[in-house]
Amino acid sequence: MSFFKRLRESIASKTEAVTSKFKEGLAKTRSVLTDRVAELFTRRQKIDEAFFEELEEILIGADVGVNTVMELIDDLRTEVKKRKIDQPSELQPILSEKLMDMLRGTGEETGIRMNPDGITVILFVGVNGVGKTTTIGKLAWRFKQQGKSxxxxxxxTFRAGAIEQLEVWGQRVGVDVIKQEAGSDPAAVMYDAVQEAKRRNVDVLICDTAGRLQNKVNLMEELAKIHRVIQREIPGAPHETLLVLDAATGQNALQQAKLFGEKSGVTGLVLTKLDGTAKGGIVIAIRHEMSLPVKFVGLGEKMDDLQEFDAEQFVHALFAGLAGAIEENEEN
Known part of the structure; x- marks a missing residue:
């Protein structure tokens, strides 16, 4: 049995568990990345500096990020020497392995950290237009499907129409929205929401926040005040503070992640709109350069298109068909 047949069978057995959501959602990125990598691995007869330079260019083109790509290429150079590999085709499984290691990070849980002793409070942050409100609605739907209140x-309370937009999602999902008038103090809204959550004894309270970054100092102070109000009423809350980023913006998403950073209390990331972009490599860059886990990815517009992130599924979906493409190129 040839190396590629064995590799294909190995990938096939693993990708049985890969949801069609990941495959479909990463189609645009895969069409760009897989085709170019397969062509490179077939055309180049040996692994040399020119090969690494071209691979580096392809990965950067997929928005994997310059710093991340340089570190990845250095790791691949080391592995090539250590394993005494000279054929480019033999490097593909090692590339997949390295990408999975970067995405897994230090092994943090990707799912939501639930409060075992009462209400779980989840705070959402992120700039306007990244899909924050939509993500909140879809996450509320997920919890409802699990039988949670x-x-x-x-x-x-800052953006015109933000309250109404959340109410539309609340009606769609069948969840009540606690609100005040536009321009109200967000911390006061959170106080009311926590009190109502306690009164109703709900399982999960999901909180939207303003997305303006024009004055970062004010925004961070506002988030800090919201944290204090919630913590005072429910010790240990918020249990998650999720930063929502639009994957389609590529390197801008990475810059937003760095602007918010861990100082704003962010515990995890949500990458939206992966299905509409060929820049899916940004997930790797953000995950590797930020010491924060990716909790969810948005892979479409349907209610169930918000998926828990899984590094192995992501990489296998990204490189689905690569081994076959390399073998097909070699045969031709």
Whole structure:
């Protein structure tokens, strides 16, 4: 049995568990990345500096990120020497392995950290237009599907229409929204929401926040105040503070992640709109350069298109068909 047949069978057995959501959602990135990598691995007869330079260019083109790509290429150079590999085709499984290691990070849980002793409070942050409100609605739907009671807090009192947009999602999912008038103090909205969540004894309280970054100092102070109010009422809360990023913006998403950073209390990331972009490599860059786990990815517009992130599924979906493409190129 040839190396590629064995590799294909190995990938096939693993990709049985890969949801069609990941495959479909990463189609645009895969069409760009897989085709170019397969062509490179077939055309180049040996692994040399020119090969590494071209691979580096392809990965950067997929928005994997310059720093991440340089570190990855250095690791591949080391592995090539250590394993005494000289054929480019033999490097593909090692590339997949390295990418999975980067995405797994230090092994943090990708799912939501639930409060075992009462209400789980989840705070959402992120700039306007990244799909924050939509993500909140879809997450509320997920919890409802699990049989949990959910309440939403309209903490974005700054953006025109933000409260109404959240209410539309609340109606669609069948979840109540706690709100005040536009321009109200977001911390006051959170206080009301926590009190109502306690009164109703709900399982999950999901809180929206303003997404403006024009004055970062004010925004961070606002988030700190919201944290204090929630913590005072529910010790240990919020249990998650999720930063929502639009994957389609590529390197801008990475810059937003760095602007918010861990100082704003962010515990995890949500990458939206992966299905509409060929820049899916940004997930790798953000995960590797930020010491924060990716909790969810948005792979479409349907209610169930918000998926828990899984590094192995992501990489296998990204490189689905690569081994076959390399073998087919070699035969031709």
């Amino acid at each position: 959910v309440l939403l807090a309209a903490g974005d």
